[in-house]
Structures are given as structure tokens and as C-alpha cells.
Amino acid sequence: MAEPNRRSAAVPNDLEAFWVPFTPNRAFKRAPRLIARAKDMHYYTPEGRAVLDGTAGLWCTNAGHNRAPIVDAIKRQAEELDYAPAFQFAHPKSFELASRIAALAPGDLDRVFFCNSGSEAVDTALKIALAYHNVRGQASRTRLIGRERGYHGVGFGGISVGGIVANRKHFGTLLAGVDHLPATYNREHQAFTKGEPDWGAHLADDLERLVALHDASTIAAVIVEPMAGSTGVLPPPKGYLERLRAICDRHGILLIFDEVITGFGRLGHAFAAERYGVTPDMITFAKGITSGAVPMGGVIAREGIYDAFMRGPEHVAELFHGYTYSAHPLACAAGLATLDLYRDEKLFERAKTLEPLWADAAMSLKSVPGVLDIRTVGLTAGIDLASRPDAFGKRAYEAMERGFHDEGVMIRITGETLALTPPLIVSEAQIGEIFDKVARVIKAVM
Numbered sequence: 001m002a003e004p005n006r007r008s009a010a011v012p013n014d015l016e017a018f019w020v021p022f023t024p025n026r027a028f029k030r031a032p033r034l035i036a037r038a039k040d041m042h043y044y045t046p047e048g049r050a051v052l053d054g055t056a057g058l059w060c061t062n063a064g065h066n067r068a069p070i071v072d073a074i075k076r077q078a079e080e081l082d083y084a085p086a087f088q089f090a091h092p093k094s095f096e097l098a099s100r101i102a103a104l105a106p107g108d109l110d111r112v113f114f115c116n117s118g119s120e121a122v123d124t125a126l127k128i129a130l131a132y133h134n135v136r137g138q139a140s141r142t143r144l145i146g147r148e149r150g151y152h153g154v155g156f157g158g159i160s161v162g163g164i165v166a167n168r169k170h171f172g173t174l175l176a177g178v179d180h181l182p183a184t185y186n187r188e189h190q191a192f193t194k195g196e197p198d199w200g201a202h203l204a205d206d207l208e209r210l211v212a213l214h215d216a217s218t219i220a221a222v223i224v225e226p227m228a229g230s231t232g233v234l235p236p237p238k239g240y241l242e243r244l245r246a247i248c249d250r251h252g253i254l255l256i257f258d259e260v261i262t263g264f265g266r267l268g269h270a271f272a273a274e275r276y277g278v279t280p281d282m283i284t285f286a287k288g289i290t291s292g293a294v295p296m297g298g299v300i301a302r303e304g305i306y307d308a309f310m311r312g313p314e315h316v317a318e319l320f321h322g323y324t325y326s327a328h329p330l331a332c333a334a335g336l337a338t339l340d341l342y343r344d345e346k347l348f349e350r351a352k353t354l355e356p357l358w359a360d361a362a363m364s365l366k367s368v369p370g371v372l373d374i375r376t377v378g379l380t381a382g383i384d385l386a387s388r389p390d391a392f393g394k395r396a397y398e399a400m401e402r403g404f405h406d407e408g409v410m411i412r413i414t415g416e417t418l419a420l421t422p423p424l425i426v427s428e429a430q431i432g433e434i435f436d437k438v439a440r441v442i443k444a445v446m
């Protein structure tokens with residue numbers, strides 16, 4: 001499908017200067033996957049070839065691409081106010097957006113701190129956790145606990161609590177005083193589960209072991225993704241998050257849900273916290289807040305956390321933290337327009353309604369040779385492939401390449417897993433199209 005009425009965008013003739021992130025640069029520059037434009041469910045290459053977006057970009061364009069209300073809001077904002085200082089001053093839309101986010105968040109998660117990415121959101125939440133205990137006279141609570149296979153961005157805080165070896169091993173000693181819970185995935189007990197697996201709630205009890213080892217008085221916070229996305233769609237076992245919440249409560253430990261990808265509809269609710277009926281003390285968000293159109297991230301904290309900081313002389317900042325572009329006007333305008341779209345088009349509900357059909361379509365690949373496991377939850381699917389004996393990850397990499405060049409579908413990969421997470425506007429026919437294309441791609445690389 002060629003995009004109508006558009007000329008090809010320029011194709012660069014020198015790819016050397018740009019160091020492409022999280023990408024094998026030499027292979028990429030030999031056969032680049034260039035995207036020049038996008039609309040709704042499709043990307044378009046510079047030549048005008050359509051590529052069906054099976055990944056919502058990087059799990060972020062939940063409302064689809066280049067939606068007119070978001071584009072218009074950004075344009076209007078750029079004309080009205082390009083920038084206002086983020087410290088000591090503020091612009092009206094930042095308050096409006098914070099209120100809207102607070103209204104979507106569960107319980108008394110009512111205070112919103114803005115930053116520009118998921119990584120910044122994670123570092124912000126970890127810092128708030130440490131400072132919170134400090135201002136309450138519990139400065140010995142400094143230990144942070146993450147989870148194996150967790151992804152919390154690429155800041156030093158995020159990679160320290162994260163559990164992805166490749167993201168950690170080259171970067172020195174990381175933060176001191178960090179520990180990890182075990183990953184929740186076990187193929188033997190969970191293979192080909194739709195939604196939350198029955199097996200694994202007991203893995204939360206490992207937190208009791210860490211409390212026994214370190215003493216609760218040294219532990220500040222536990223951070224987990226309610227559904228671990230970046231290491232291949234790992235839905236939480238039934239009852240796991242409740243158990244984690246109960247143990248944290250028992251020991252005065254803050255619980256942080258990293259909802260950078262689960263926030264804003266991915267699992268059929270505004271936040272995964274709502275799907276699972278578990279209220280954390282802080283939620284980190286990014287990506288879907290602006291449907292990827294302008295960088296933005298943030299932390300939603302329970303009112304009591306914010307209140308704990310509201311002490312000391314009134315002319316002195318209560319939290320020494322923030323970014324030049326916190327609550328940037330363009331991001332706030334995009335965020336407000338995006339939340340309107342989610343509401344008006346009932347996109348969170350749409351994800352929920354489509355979930356059974358999506359899960360069936362994903363599971364239809366179960367018998368494709370080389371498929372070792374398929375997991376689904378909300379509008380996400382992870383498909384594990386058998387590795388070539390000599391090269392872990394090469395098969396998935398080839399699948400992504402073929403998907404883009406030959407089949408016109410965007411697939412995300414992590415290790416030997418294909419991850420599919422389309423915009424929430426995906427049609428039933430497009431769900432079929434995504435999995436048909438992915439099935440052909442898998443067959444081609446086996």
C-alpha cells in the first residue's frame with residue numbers, strides 16, 4: 001500500500017554520523033530501516049511503502065500515529081508558548097494535565113511530578129523514595145529492590161534496579177545497596193498462557209527473604225513493572241502483585257509500579273494498577289501520555305508522600321530535583337489532547353474488548369515450527385523462538401528485518417522474543433494481518 005498524494009522524503013546518503021541507540025549500527029547501516037512518515041496504523045518508508053505498526057513505535061503511540069487533534073494541539077501550543085521555566089514558574093497546562101492524570105490514577109495517587117522520559121521517571125521515583133524516608137527520619141532506609149528481567153530505562157538508577165545483564169555489565173558498579181527479586185517467568189509452568197499465569201504468586205515471598213537478610217529498616221522501596229515488557233511480555237502471576245503489596249505494607253517499604261509501558265490503556269485500563277486492583281505508592285509513566293508525539297514522563301505519588309515533604313521554610317524548595325523540560329508546554333498540550341482522544345474514542349476499553357480476539361490470534365501461531373512459547377495480556381504478545389545453536393537472538397533479528405523489508409510489518413525484538421504491541425486503534429482485520437505476516441516471517445527464518 002503506497003501512501004496517497006505524498007512525494008518521497010529525502011533519503012540520507014551518509015548514515016555514519018548518527019550513532020543509533022540500542023541498535024547494531026554496522027548491520028543497520030548496511031540495510032537501514034528508514035521511516036519517513038506515519039499515519040494512524042501505518043508507517044511509510046521514504047519510498048512510500050506502508051509498514052503496519054505492530055509495536056506502537058516503542059510501546060508509545062497508543063492513539064495511533066499523527067492523529068489530527070494531537071498534531072493541532074502541538075502546533076497551537078508552539079505558537080502560543082514555546083517554553084516557560086520549569087523551576088519557580090509554571091504554565092497553566094501543567095496543572096491541568098497533572099489533575100487529569102491524577103484523576104485517572106487509582107486511590108490517592110494524586111501528585112504528579114513531570115520529567116521527559118521513562119528513564120527519568122524511574123530515577124525520579126527512586127530519588128523520591130529515598131528522600132521520603134529521609135524527611136520522615138528514617139534515613140537508614142536506602143536499599144532499593146528491583147527484579148531480574150526488569151527494565152527500568154537506562155539511567156544509573158534504572159539499570160541498577162533493572163535486571164537485564166547486557167544493560168548492566170559494561171557500566172561499572174552501578175548504585176550500591178540494590179537487590180533483586182527473582183523473575184516471574186517459568187516456561188515449564190506457564191507456557192502458552194493467555195493473560196496472567198496461575199503459577200508463580202509465591203515468588204513474591206522472596207521479598208520476605210530479602211527483608212530477613214537486610215532488615216526492613218534498611219529498605220526504601222521495591223520497584224517492578226506490573227507486566228514486564230522489555231524482556232518479552234511477562235504478565236504477573238495471579239496474586240503476585242497483591243502479595244508484594246502486602247509484604248511492603250508489613251515492613252513500611254514503598255512499592256513503585258513502573259507503568260511506562262502499561263500506563264494509558266495497554267492492558268485495557270488507564271493503569272495496570274487498576275487491572276490488578278493493587279495500589280502502589282508511586283507510578284512511573286511516559287510514552288502513552290502523549291501517544292509518543294512529544295517526549296514526556298512522570299511520577300504519580302500518593303498524597304501522603306507529597307505531604308511528607310511539605311515542611312521547612314516556605315521559601316525553600318521541598319525537593320531538590322527537576323528537569324529544564326519538566327512539564328514542557330508542547331508535551332503538556334500533546335498530553336491533554338491525547339487524554340481527550342483516549343476518552344472520546346474509549347481506547348482503553350477498546351483494548352480490553354479486543355483482548356480475547358488478540359490473544360486467540362496470537363495463540364494461532366502456537367503450532368508454527370520453532371515457536372517455544374506465546375504470552376499475551378491486554379494488547380501485547382510475546383513470542384519466543386528457538387535459537388540457532390550458534391547465535392542467540394539472530395533468528396529474532398532476522399524476523400524483524402524480514403518483517404520490515406518483506407512483509408511490511410513492524411516487529412519489536414528482545415533476545416529471541418518477538419513482541420507485538422500495536423496502537424490501541426488497531427482493527428480486528430489488522431490484528432489478523434499482523435499475525436499472518438508474523439507467521440510468514442517466522443516460517444521464513446526457521
Ligand SMILES: Cc1ncc(COP(=O)(O)O)c(C=O)c1O
Pocket residue numbers: 116117118119120122151152153154225229230258259260261286287
Ligand atoms: C518499564 C519501562 N521503564 C522505563 C523505560 C524507559 O523509558 P525511556 O526509554 O523513555 O527512558 C521503559 C522503556 O521501554 C520501560 O519499558
